[in-house]
Amino acid sequence: MKKDDILDAISGIKDEYINEAVPGASRRKSSVWAKAGVIAACLCLFAAVGFLIPYGMNKPAVKPPVATDTVGSGVETTAPATNETTGMVEDSTDTEDVQNTPAIGGTALCKVHEEIYHMVPDFLAELRDANEMFEWANSLKIDESKVKSTTECPYEYNIKLLIDKFGITKEEFVEAYPFTSAGAVDVDLLYNGTAEEIDGYYRNFGYFSIESKRGGHYDYLFGEIFTAYYDEIYDMSKNKDMLEYIPVPELVVMLDIDRDELIKYIDLATQKSMETHGECYTFDYDLDMLYGADGEIILEIDADMSDKDIDEMFCRVGRYADNDVDFIGNSNDTAENKPAIGGSGHCYIHHEIYHSIPGWLAVLVGEDENHKWCQELWDSIPDSNYNDLESCPAEEFNIKAFIDHFGITREDFESVHYSLQYCEVDLDVLFDGTAAEVEQYFRNIDELNIYGYKRSHYGYVVDLIRDAYADELDKLETNYYHGCIPELVVMFDIEKGELESYIRGATEKVIKAYDGKKYAFDYNIDMLYDSDGRVKLELNDSVNNNRKLRNQLDEMFCRIGRCADNDLNLIDNPDAGVKDHCTVHHTSYHMTPAWLIEYIGIDNYKEWKNSLSADGFNVTDGCGLVSNIKKVIDRFDIPAEVFTENCTYPLDSEYNLNLLYNATEDEIDKYYRKEENFKYNVDRHTHHAAVMETMWFEYMNEFRELQDPYSSFYTFSIPEAVYGLNITRDELEEIFKRAADNCISVHGVCYTYDYNLEMIYGEDGVSFEPLEKLLSVNEDDDPANDISSNELREMFCRVGRYAE
Amino acid sequence: MIDSKIVDMLWSRDEGGISECEKKYKKYCMKIAYRILGDLQDSEECTSDTFLAAWNTIPPKRPENLKTYLAKLTRNLSLNRYKTYTAEKRGGGAVDTSMEEIEACLPSRDSTEAVVDSVVLTDLLDRFLAELPKETRIMFVQRYWYFMSVKGIAEDLYLTESKVKITLMRTRKKLAELLEKEGFMRTAEWR
Numbered sequence: 001m002k003k004d005d006i007l008d009a010i011s012g013i014k015d016e017y018i019n020e021a022v023p024g025a026s027r028r029k030s031s032v033w034a035k036a037g038v039i040a041a042c043l044c045l046f047a048a049v050g051f052l053i054p055y056g057m058n059k060p061a062v063k064p065p066v067a068t069d070t071v072g073s074g075v076e077t078t079a080p081a082t083n084e085t086t087g088m089v090e091d092s093t094d095t096e097d098v099q100n101t102p103a104i105g106g107t108a109l110c111k112v113h114e115e116i117y118h119m120v121p122d123f124l125a126e127l128r129d130a131n132e133m134f135e136w137a138n139s140l141k142i143d144e145s146k147v148k149s150t151t152e153c154p155y156e157y158n159i160k161l162l163i164d165k166f167g168i169t170k171e172e173f174v175e176a177y178p179f180t181s182a183g184a185v186d187v188d189l190l191y192n193g194t195a196e197e198i199d200g201y202y203r204n205f206g207y208f209s210i211e212s213k214r215g216g217h218y219d220y221l222f223g224e225i226f227t228a229y230y231d232e233i234y235d236m237s238k239n240k241d242m243l244e245y246i247p248v249p250e251l252v253v254m255l256d257i258d259r260d261e262l263i264k265y266i267d268l269a270t271q272k273s274m275e276t277h278g279e280c281y282t283f284d285y286d287l288d289m290l291y292g293a294d295g296e297i298i299l300e301i302d303a304d305m306s307d308k309d310i311d312e313m314f315c316r317v318g319r320y321a322d323n324d325v326d327f328i329g330n331s332n333d334t335a336e337n338k339p340a341i342g343g344s345g346h347c348y349i350h351h352e353i354y355h356s357i358p359g360w361l362a363v364l365v366g367e368d369e370n371h372k373w374c375q376e377l378w379d380s381i382p383d384s385n386y387n388d389l390e391s392c393p394a395e396e397f398n399i400k401a402f403i404d405h406f407g408i409t410r411e412d413f414e415s416v417h418y419s420l421q422y423c424e425v426d427l428d429v430l431f432d433g434t435a436a437e438v439e440q441y442f443r444n445i446d447e448l449n450i451y452g453y454k455r456s457h458y459g460y461v462v463d464l465i466r467d468a469y470a471d472e473l474d475k476l477e478t479n480y481y482h483g484c485i486p487e488l489v490v491m492f493d494i495e496k497g498e499l500e501s502y503i504r505g506a507t508e509k510v511i512k513a514y515d516g517k518k519y520a521f522d523y524n525i526d527m528l529y530d531s532d533g534r535v536k537l538e539l540n541d542s543v544n545n546n547r548k549l550r551n552q553l554d555e556m557f558c559r560i561g562r563c564a565d566n567d568l569n570l571i572d573n574p575d576a577g578v579k580d581h582c583t584v585h586h587t588s589y590h591m592t593p594a595w596l597i598e599y600i601g602i603d604n605y606k607e608w609k610n611s612l613s614a615d616g617f618n619v620t621d622g623c624g625l626v627s628n629i630k631k632v633i634d635r636f637d638i639p640a641e642v643f644t645e646n647c648t649y650p651l652d653s654e655y656n657l658n659l660l661y662n663a664t665e666d667e668i669d670k671y672y673r674k675e676e677n678f679k680y681n682v683d684r685h686t687h688h689a690a691v692m693e694t695m696w697f698e699y700m701n702e703f704r705e706l707q708d709p710y711s712s713f714y715t716f717s718i719p720e721a722v723y724g725l726n727i728t729r730d731e732l733e734e735i736f737k738r739a740a741d742n743c744i745s746v747h748g749v750c751y752t753y754d755y756n757l758e759m760i761y762g763e764d765g766v767s768f769e770p771l772e773k774l775l776s777v778n779e780d781d782d783p784a785n786d787i788s789s790n791e792l793r794e795m796f797c798r799v800g801r802y803a804e
Numbered sequence: 805m806i807d808s809k810i811v812d813m814l815w816s817r818d819e820g821g822i823s824e825c826e827k828k829y830k831k832y833c834m835k836i837a838y839r840i841l842g843d844l845q846d847s848e849e850c851t852s853d854t855f856l857a858a859w860n861t862i863p864p865k866r867p868e869n870l871k872t873y874l875a876k877l878t879r880n881l882s883l884n885r886y887k888t889y890t891a892e893k894r895g896g897g898a899v900d901t902s903m904e905e906i907e908a909c910l911p912s913r914d915s916t917e918a919v920v921d922s923v924v925l926t927d928l929l930d931r932f933l934a935e936l937p938k939e940t941r942i943m944f945v946q947r948y949w950y951f952m953s954v955k956g957i958a959e960d961l962y963l964t965e966s967k968v969k970i971t972l973m974r975t976r977k978k979l980a981e982l983l984e985k986e987g988f989m990r991t992a993e994w995r
């Protein structure tokens with residue numbers, strides 16, 4: 001094999017990979033949905049320490065797979081399983097057989113539980129015979145009918161069963177589980193709760209969405225340091241195949257990272273989290289345990305301390321705010337365990353948003369400033385406040401105070417927030433009201449919650465759409481995590497009736513969830529569809545990755561209130577649907593091929609085209625285009641021979657010349673309206689092209705000699721190629737088969753022309769007697785009379801009139 | 805203008821489609837060509853050829869993704885030109901460097917060369933890429949499809965150069981192992 005072979009092969013890789021890697025493209029793939037955020041954070045988190053072993057592999061693993069890309073590279077780094085046969089990393093997409101889907105954490109298949117519930121963590125696998133563990137786990141069933149269901153779990157396997165089956169004690173578990181799983185495992189519950197309680201616990205995405213996200217930030221922090229000191233850390237590691245996990249404080253000491261540098265990495269981690277998830281939760285890192293007043297490193301690590309101890313001290317996980325490892329193991333939720341920033345859980349007077357500083361908002365002021373402000377206020381709150389359930393324990397700590405303190409303008413606020421996620425809040429009150437008015441406003445918990453319920457309805461609709469279009473979403477060139485219904489409708493061309501069925505489905509779920517109440521936004525369906533129920537909304541590129549515009553779309557669609565006016569800035573053509581478009585004819589009806597324009601003369605053609613006016617043209621039945629091929633033929637008096645001489649058969653086989661030249665305008669119009677008249681043409685073209693491609697790959701060098709070196713396209717026909725390359729009938733039939741396989745693998749179907757092999761081969765399938773006869777039909781040596789590639793192609797494919 | 809509209813214009817032989825293509829994608833195509841050819845004038849010519857090729861091929865083709873379609877055209881045209889120049893011993897761009905890296909994971913020259921079935925090889929590469937972590941895949945494609953420099957990739961992905969180098973090295977190694985396993989290589993030698 002030569003480098004050219006690889007070069008050529010790389011040239012043909014899938015479009016999605018080329019598009020995904022466009023240089024300079026923004027890598028900001030934000031994740032609106034908490035679930036997605038949690039999953040990504042967890043994957044990243046777990047991959048970093050390489051402790052997860054995906055469950056669901058068909059065969060038992062010989063050894064636990066490791067994180068091949070190791071740590072620190074970001075969200076997408078996972079701990080993939082290795083296929084023993086191919087050595088390739090297992091594909092975790094849904095296209096595989098369910099049993100073969102490793103589905104890190106099961107999240108690809110289970111939409112109701114937190115991922116760790118369906119995992120076999122390697123910290124547990126190491127406690128027993130790992131192979132036996134995997135074999136057992138893999139022997140449990142996955143219910144295909146429940147895959148991706150948002151209400152039912154497809155897995156029989158769960159971590160509780162694993163613990164019971166292998167008799168892992170609580171002590172063993174506590175000893176083994178690493179710091180980075182903090183927040184993902186409630187050991188007490190795991191060992192003392194009932195199966196139902198544990199199941200319920202792992203359904204609590206809300207809880208994990210905070211805890212795991214903090215762990216995710218820590219992992220990003222580790223990743224930033226790891227990336228910056230890759231060589232050094234690699235050298236430090238004893239096992240070069242699976243790098244060891246080293247707590248950040250230890251890295252700080254070993255790599256002599258000063259305070260400013262560490263803060264830089266923390267900021268980068270925050271930035272990465274924001275870019276990846278659109279929000280950021282962090283631990284309250286204890287820099288003071290690392291650095292003295294003048295910035296020198298003061299930490300001395302006790303040899304007896306475990307990695308977990310060090311991490312917990314540094315991160316001050318929840319209740320471990322003080323640098324005292326004695327606190328470890330104390331799970332009592334007392335006043336000392338002040339809740340972390342981001343949701344009160346301790347105030348029963350105000351809606352929780354009042355005491356929350358969302359990650360996306362904190363970013364506006366910077367991590368340090370945010371922490372400083374929060375910490376000062378938090379520290380000033382007397383512990384006794386938490387005992388009084390009748391009053392607010394943290395009056396000073398609220399969103400209004402934060403906004404005022406940092407002088408955040410409404411414009412800034414709106415540039416970063418997710419309006420649907422924040423639609424509970426009336427921004428007019430928040431920004432124009434006094435502190436007292438805002439405080440009073442947030443006492444209306446029930447009223448504010450209604451928006452949350454409505455948001456749930458919206459979320460259910462999105463879930464149903466995502467379930468219905470899961471495969472298409474998976475195939476998207478860019479990761480689409482946004483749950484913007486108008487965008488999804490446009491993306492998948494979801495008809496009005498279909499959307500309405502999703503809305504009804506969501507309503508049923510809401511009724512179930514909220515005791516019969518039908519909470520939903522007053523969706524503005526008319527902004528999406530024309531009078532015939534077809535999608536009329538057209539979105540321009542600016543919507544992509546633009547949170548503000550997506551917010552506007554959501555607000556327009558949901559009519560949340562404050563943004564009820566349709567701001568049409570983001571819509572290319574609000575009236576799109578019929579005018580200037582045609583939704584009823586086959587495309588070729590309105591298409592004038594290049595060779596025909598050339599025949600007419602570009603200036604003549606343009607002049608005529610410009611003279612056509614839509615005035616008086618009735619746009620009534622879905623066709624808004626004035627010109628068509630029949631009009632062109634009539635206007636310029638095109639003889640049928642021009643088609644037969646210039647059509648690039650089989651590509652132009654949509655033209656039914658008998659009809660175009662002998663039928664009435666109405667008949668032609670009707671013909672082009674029938675989808676079935678054109679149904680398989682594109683597929684046949686595809687197979688024809690695939691045959692040429694296959695021959696090109698098979699006979700690359702010889703093919704190049706036939707081909708114009710500066711052309712990416714083939715000017716010769718299959719019969720000529722076959723003749724030039726001396727391909728036998730058997731070989732050609734094999735090429736047809738491979739091309740068909742290729743078409744099926746890509747498109748799922750394959751239609752072919754009725755290829756006329758008899759015009760090429762003699763009875764032995766080797767000689768080219770019939771073709772040679774055709775080629776030498778011209779006895780007068782006048783090249784003009786030679787049979788053209790086009791004619792050969794048309795005869796070979798038996799397009800239209802050559803069907804026999 | 806959105807891509808589908810540009811394709812519609814090209815499809816209906818509206819020359820405005822070419823202008824829109826140029827307006828939107830000239831810079832993008834220029835970058836692809838320049839990385840391969842390393843010459844501004846050649847790259848401009850290749851980019852112009854790209855739009856001409858798009859005009860000549862739409863219809864009958866109707867690309868679903870115009871951007872990638874143009875990228876492929878540009879790359880093919882640039883590589884063709886590059887190969888001609890290489891034959892004429894004129895200097896090339898980043899292709900040589902990238903390909904030398906790939907070549908390093910192929911068998912040594914004196915080993916028996918297998919006949920390569922490129923369709924299968926492309927298919928294998930697609931599978932290989934599908935199973936790489938996304939970031940690694942982007943790195944690989946940027947290096948060997950877009951012919952970007954290691955530094956450029958590092959900047960694009962917010963990574964250090966060493967991280968990119970090592971990841972690429974590991975990925976090439978993985979690819980070589982796979983190629984060997986699938987019978988594309990008789991021997992795998994590492995330099």
